[in-house]
Amino acid sequence: DAKTTQPNSMESNEEEPVHLPCNHSTISGTDYIHWYRQLPSQGPEYVIHGLTSNVNNRMASLAIAEDRKSSTLILHRATLRDAAVYYCILKGNTPLVFGKGTRLSVIA
Amino acid sequence: GAGVSQTPSNKVTEKGKYVELRCDPISGHTALYWYRQSLGQGPEFLIYFQGTGAADDSGLPNDRFFAVRPEGSVSTLKIQRTERGDSAVYLCASSLRAGGIDTQYFGPGTRLTVL
Numbered sequence: 001d002a003k004t005t006q007p008n009s010m011e012s013n014e015e016e017p018v019h020l021p022c023n024h025s026t027i028s029g030t031d032y033i034h035w036y037r038q039l040p041s042q043g044p045e046y047v048i049h050g051l052t053s054n055v056n057n058r059m060a061s062l063a064i065a066e067d068r069k070s071s072t073l074i075l076h077r078a079t080l081r082d083a084a085v086y087y088c089i090l091k092g093n094t095p096l097v098f099g100k101g102t103r104l105s106v107i108a
Numbered sequence: 109g110a111g112v113s114q115t116p117s118n119k120v121t122e123k124g125k126y127v128e129l130r131c132d133p134i135s136g137h138t139a140l141y142w143y144r145q146s147l148g149q150g151p152e153f154l155i156y157f158q159g160t161g162a163a164d165d166s167g168l169p170n171d172r173f174f175a176v177r178p179e180g181s182v183s184t185l186k187i188q189r190t191e192r193g194d195s196a197v198y199l200c201a202s203s204l205r206a207g208g209i210d211t212q213y214f215g216p217g218t219r220l221t222v223l
Contacts, residue, residue: 032208043112043199043214044151051209087150092208095141095164096201098150 004088009103012078020073020102022088027068031090035062035073038101039084047073047086078106110134112215114200120221121190129185129218133202139163140183141212142175143199151199157183158206190222 005023012018024033035047048055048062050071055062061074075082087101113132121127133140139158143151153167157177165175172190177183187194197219201212 030208034211036212043201043217044212045214046211049209049211085150093206095153095156095167096143096151096212097153098143100150 004090004099006086006088006099006102008100009105011105011107012075014080014106014108015077018075018078018082018104020075020086020088020104021070022072023070024088024090025069027090028092031092033062033064033068033071034089034091034096035060036087036089036096036098037082037084038087039081044087044098049091078104080106080108082106112200112202112213114198114215114218116218117216118219118221120223122223123190123192125190127187127190127220129187129198129220131183131185131200131202131215133181133183133200134213135181137202137204137213138180139203139206139210139212140177141201141203142183142185143201145197145199145217154185156206163206187220190220192222195220195222 034049036044038044050062063072083106085101085103089096115130141156142154145151155165155175160180172188175185197217199217201214203210203212
């Protein structure tokens with residue numbers, strides 16, 4: 001399985017932008033980059049995904065490096081409700097393979 | 109619309125007992141996944157179904173674990189002769205298909221405690 005590397009934890013002030021990095025140097029040409037997050041005591045929740053181009057949706061933006069070996073999830077204005085573990089996952093025609101993710105803390 | 113539901117939300121059992129965990133996927137989703145999550149870890153894949161058949165069961169830890177999806181909708185994860193190490197949150201997810209582009213929708217999980 002293609003692997004990703006994320007920082008264990010990050011901290012942000014409320015209403016500030018947050019950039020969550022992910023390295024995936026062994027990505028294959030057909031792998032999509034997916035981001036999920038898991039709030040306390042809940043199942044994971046889809047955030048965003050992309051293949052080559054940057055993507056925006058109502059929750060976040062995904063910036064993908066030109067060589068696709070890294071990506072960054074951008075939360076434009078962090079709120080207390082964004083405190084969660086964020087997982088960066090490479091996905092082909094296979095189930096999701098979760099790492100330990102990045103635990104994001106948001107300070108009021 | 110209704111999301112993925114799982115029952116029971118909590119299950120406490122004794123070592124050696126048999127348990128069944130149920131998952132109701134989103135209507136129309138052909139792919140269904142089971143994951144297990146231990147404290148402080150990310151979810152770990154167990155098995156996934158495409159329709160009624162198990163497309164990949166490589167994550168099942170041993171033959172005490174079994175899952176079925178007889179009509180291509182509801183799925184049941186069955187654990188025989190439970191052990192204390194089986195204690196975890198068992199998560200179910202479904203998706204429209206099983207491709208790289210497909211989003212998985214997760215249920216709230218069943219917390220299994222084996223005493």
